[in-house]
Amino acid sequence: MGPRLFGFRKGGTDYRVSLLPLGGFVRMAGDSPESHDRKGQPDEFLEKPWWARALITAAGPFANLLLAFLINVTVYLIGIRTPDFPATVGRVAHGSIVEHVGLREWDKIETLDGTPARTMRQLATAVDRAAGNKGRDEVPLTVLRGGKRVDLRLPRRDAAKFAEELDWNTGTVIGRVFLGLPAYQAGLREGDEILSVDGQPVENWTDLSARIRRSPDTPITLKVRRGSNVFLVTVKTTPDSVIGISLPETITVLERFSFPDAFSLGVRQTLYAAGQIYQGLWSFMTNPVRLSSSVAGPIAIAQVARDQARSGLDQLLSFASFISVALMAMNLLPIPILDGGHVLFAVLEGIRRRPLSFKTQAAFQRVGLAVLGGLVIFSFANDLTRVSQRKRAEADINRRLNHHAPADTTLPSDGR
Numbered sequence: 001m002g003p004r005l006f007g008f009r010k011g012g013t014d015y016r017v018s019l020l021p022l023g024g025f026v027r028m029a030g031d032s033p034e035s036h037d038r039k040g041q042p043d044e045f046l047e048k049p050w051w052a053r054a055l056i057t058a059a060g061p062f063a064n065l066l067l068a069f070l071i072n073v074t075v076y077l078i079g080i081r082t083p084d085f086p087a088t089v090g091r092v093a094h095g096s097i098v099e100h101v102g103l104r105e106w107d108k109i110e111t112l113d114g115t116p117a118r119t120m121r122q123l124a125t126a127v128d129r130a131a132g133n134k135g136r137d138e139v140p141l142t143v144l145r146g147g148k149r150v151d152l153r154l155p156r157r158d159a160a161k162f163a164e165e166l167d168w169n170t171g172t173v174i175g176r177v178f179l180g181l182p183a184y185q186a187g188l189r190e191g192d193e194i195l196s197v198d199g200q201p202v203e204n205w206t207d208l209s210a211r212i213r214r215s216p217d218t219p220i221t222l223k224v225r226r227g228s229n230v231f232l233v234t235v236k237t238t239p240d241s242v243i244g245i246s247l248p249e250t251i252t253v254l255e256r257f258s259f260p261d262a263f264s265l266g267v268r269q270t271l272y273a274a275g276q277i278y279q280g281l282w283s284f285m286t287n288p289v290r291l292s293s294s295v296a297g298p299i300a301i302a303q304v305a306r307d308q309a310r311s312g313l314d315q316l317l318s319f320a321s322f323i324s325v326a327l328m329a330m331n332l333l334p335i336p337i338l339d340g341g342h343v344l345f346a347v348l349e350g351i352r353r354r355p356l357s358f359k360t361q362a363a364f365q366r367v368g369l370a371v372l373g374g375l376v377i378f379s380f381a382n383d384l385t386r387v388s389q390r391k392r393a394e395a396d397i398n399r400r401l402n403h404h405a406p407a408d409t410t411l412p413s414d415g416r
Contacts, residue, residue, distance in 0.1 A: 026060065050355075054346035057339050064328035069270045071321040076262035080314045083249040084119040089143075090167035090204050097162045101141065102152045106169060112154070113139035119251055124163065131159040170205040174245045179303055180296065180386050181244025186235045187393030188224065188245065195230070196223040205247055216241040229401045273325040281329065297379030300386065336361070336368030 007016030012029075028045030045053065087109040092099050109117050112126035113133060130139045133156060141152040154162055172194040177184050196202060197211040198221050212220065217239045223232055235243050257265060296304070301323070308319040332340040341364070349355040356364075 028056070050346045050350040054343045054350075057342040057346065058332070060339050061328040061331040064324045064331070065270065065274070068273065068321040068324040068328070069266050071317050071324065072269045073262045073266035075314050075317050075321070076257045076265050077259065078314070079254040079256040080318075081252045081254050081312055082121075083247070084121045084251040084253045085168065085170055085247065086251065087118055087120055087123045088169040090169040090206070092167070093165065096165045097155075097158045098165050098167075101154050101162065102150075103143065104145065106145075107150070108144040110142040110144055110149070112141050119253075120168065121253060123166075127159050127163045130154070130156060167206060168204060170247055172202055172205060172208050173248060175248030176246045178244035178246070179300060179307070181242065182235045182237060183243040183245045185386070185389050185393060186233050187390065187397045188222075188233065188235075189226070190248075191226070193225040194222050195225055197221070199223075212237060212243060213241045226397075226401070231397060231401060233397070270321070270325060273322050274329060277326055277329045281333075295375075295379050295382050297376070297383040299380070299383035335371055336364040337372060338368065341365070341368055 003019045004014075004016045005019060007014060009015070029043065045056070048056070089098070089103050089105055089107040089109070092103055092105055109123060111117055112123065113130040115122070115126040115129055117123040117126040133139060137156055138153040139156055139159070141154045143150050143152065174183075174188060174190055174192045174194070177188050177190060194202060194208055197208065198215075200211060202208040202211060215237055217237060219234050219236045220243075221232055221234050223230065237243055305316070305319060308315040331338050332343070334340045334344040336342075336345075345356060345361060345364075355361075
């Protein structure tokens with residue numbers, strides 16, 4: 001936007017970089033204020049029928065959707081890294097098939113029926129193969145126990161049940177804290193170890209997740225170990241029982257797909273992202289209170305992009321795809337000045353059999369510009385508030401730890 005800085009002309013089109021780099025835009029031939037009061041050339045935008053103008057305007061957002069799809073296909077072709085975790089046995093329930101087989105807590109599974117099973121994903125694949133091996137009633141299971149190899153036998157008919165009953169000793173150390181979610185706002189960090197939830201000890205990630213899920217949209221008290229210090233912090237869960245943490249990714253698996261599979265997965269992932277975004281927009285409309293906790297501005301987007309870049313090329317490309325879908329969704333909103341507003345004007349023209357007056361369109365566009373400007377200001381302010389709240393929470397934790405605060409001192413999640 002603004003005055004032209006530099007560019008070039010080709011094929012009747014002026015490609016330019018303007019003074020205000022607020023995003024890309026296209027001005028169609030004949031689409032200017034003075035064009036509304038004169039008869040234009042046949043190839044100009046305003047001389048096209050209403051349906052053609054609607055399709056032309058919608059082509060921009062569709063290009064965003066197409067770009068997201070192409071990025072997703074590329075990601076699946078070059079390989080997507082998914083986290084995996086060591087197949088270390090957690091608690092063994094009395095009377096379970098796991099106990100009957102002879103597994104003990106801290107056993108490290110090595111192979112099942114000759115298939116490597118050192119990670120959770122490998123074990124899931126091995127269980128599927130073992131369940132389909134109808135040649136034997138039992139399949140061999142090898143584990144490491146105290147550094148020594150132990151050979152066990154698993155009844156083939158119980159393979160699926162065995163996998164369901166296994167409890168994994170994943171620990172409760174935080175591997176990642178997600179930007180803007182409750183744990184981030186409360187000042188939790190990567191490497192913090194959660195010892196209890198509301199006074200109830202948690203020994204592994206399964207315990208931790210189960211206890212958090214029981215308290216949707218509710219403040220919970222976490223006992224946290226950071227280095228040699230232990231402290232309490234209050235975190236309010238989201239309505240979906242999320243606080244925004246994940247396990248450390250000790251193992252990653254690179255999975256590549258054939259072109260037909262990548263194409264299919266690319267379609268599904270793109271449509272899924274679009275569905276999630278529109279679901280979020282509907283949630284904002286029906287529950288505006290959630291707007292402040294979910295809207296991200298340029299600062300938050302830059303922080304997420306930095307984190308995704310550190311996680312790998314596949315994660316960065318996936319994030320770029322999501323942003324492209326978000327741009328499509330936003331541009332199609334029926335707000336004057338956005339593409340969706342122009343589509344709405346064209347459709348109204350088709351219904352009314354005559355266009356809205358230039359004065360009416362200009363008035364609506366001023367309203368749309370005000371709404372859009374307000375949203376930009378709100379997103380910036382929301383980013384700054386989020387960063388400020390995080391810093392206050394971290395400062396509170398550090399101050400109390402430096403003063404050797406007792407372990408029963410509770411830190412509020414807003415940092416005050």
